[in-house]
Amino acid sequence: MLDLAAELSSWVEQSRDFAVATVVRVGRSAPRPPGAALAVDSEGTAIGSVSGGCVEGAIYDACVQSLRDGQTVLERFGYSDNDPFAVGLTCGGTIEVLVTPVRTDTPDGKVLASALSYTTRKEGMALTRVIQGPEDLLGRLMFVHTDGSHEGGLGHSAELDRTAAAETRAMLEAGRTGTVELSASGRESHCLDGLTLFVETYVPPPRMIVFGAIDFAAALVRVGKFLGYHVTVCDARSTFATRARFPEADDIVIDWPHRYLRQTTTDERTVLCVLTHDAKFDVPLLQEALRLPVGYIGAMGSRRTQAERDRQLREVGVSEQELARLRSPIGLDLGARTPAETAISIAAEIIATRHGGTGVPLTDSRTPIHRYGPDRAGAVD
Incomplete structure (x- = not known):
């Protein structure tokens, strides 16, 4: 999502609600890395891309639906050669996409606005969202500063927020974007069981x-x-x-x-x-x-x-x-x-x-076409 920071900041300033679809996991030869995003505003304007064209139409529709019903959903797209009408990736990979509605007047909307402002000022930060866990937490977000302090919260408990902030800061220090599975520990550890976060980091341009x-x-x-x-x-x-x-x-x-x-x-x-x-x-x-x-x-x-x-x-x-x-x-x-x-x-x-x-022509190469290393976490062929 942060790759669309400039455009989304403009939408926020205009109080335009929108839905944003973010690639949170990739497998094999997926066309875009984790963090790639497509956003659709309340007027139907679309920016960004999550697949280079393969599933953009389906993602656009999912964003429109998310804006209508206010629901966050996790969509998965892969390759299907059995159903000629199936929506999928022709490159043979898989992507998981989190589709989240953003209302600019809600607490989460204000947290996102604050995070976007940091990217326009070229300051390091990270955005964390829940992509797996209790349904009421799906899509909840937290904005973490370089010193580990945070804005917003993921819900349920202070322990969850502290753990999420610490894990996010570690990802930020490494400049990594990817998923984090929280481990259960402590008296309130039940709130961490089965919880997976997607951490998207922003560091100033090289x-x-x-x-x-x-x-x-x-x-x-x-x-x-x-x-x-x-x-x-x-x-x-x-x-x-x-x-x-x-x-x-x-x-x-x-x-x-x-x-x-x-x-x-x-x-x-x-x-x-x-x-x-x-x-x-x-x-x-x-x-x-x-x-x-x-x-x-x-x-x-x-x-x-x-x-x-x-x-x-x-x-x-x-x-x-x-x-x-x-x-x-x-x-x-x-x-x-x-x-x-x-x-x-x-x-x-x-x-x-x-x-x-x-540096050799891909025609003559046997290496994976899409390589997402530690700085943009994801699987390869």
Whole structure:
């Protein structure tokens, strides 16, 4: 649901009631990961997607019905080759979808509004909902902050809320979205028996830092924004690093790349794209970058340029293990020629690195098409 935060926040501000269908479990080759959502407002307007088209019509109808009767339901869709009229997934997977009505003037509606506001402010949070348990708890939600405090409650007891908040905070700290089965313990443990929660986490967008204000960088900024990154362009040359050249960048920094990298904040999701293509920038920058626990480091240049750069990096003390982290020449071999095509090849390599992809054509691959790792929990083929 949180992937629709901006649109849903607008609906809440307008006091428009809606129903939201959220994928809470997937099996095998399901088209969308847990957390993917489709919402329908009281006027019949639909946003989002839960299946890429396979079961959207049935989910839309379920949302409309949920708005009418105020009931929360858990729907399951799979593949059926016995009934030609059955609604199912053609890819052979299964999905479970929680359909919940949201009335903006109810306690749950106000809790959801508060949670959505945090995503628009780019602050970490998690939303927890009951997807299995007593019928009167189905769909009840809780909004959990990064410090473990929470808004709303799941009902029945303070113990349940404390346990749910603690489990949710653990998922939030790990950046995971998925299900949690509560275990029974304590004097009031009966309220936990058979209770399953769906925890949907939101963390601020990962960073993409593009070093080198060249035409290839402008194309990469656009692709980076499309992929959901917070994009920074850094170059020591103020003539080139301008808002006019990079209107879509979140930040434009005029500084020596290695000095900026040394002082800025990065994490394991950060991607660094070195497009400066000049040893006086590249070598000190990569010397810093290759010792940081970031998710991706790529540098532009020909194979000859990369061989010389490797030599210079070794001379300044960069180890073989550190050098092995460098992706250079940057990008996958797509036959790219233009800046836009090159940006796509770089983005493709970033995606493959992040999710463990091979980069080979799916036609020739025997690996699962849909892979949902620990950060988007779900089964694969």
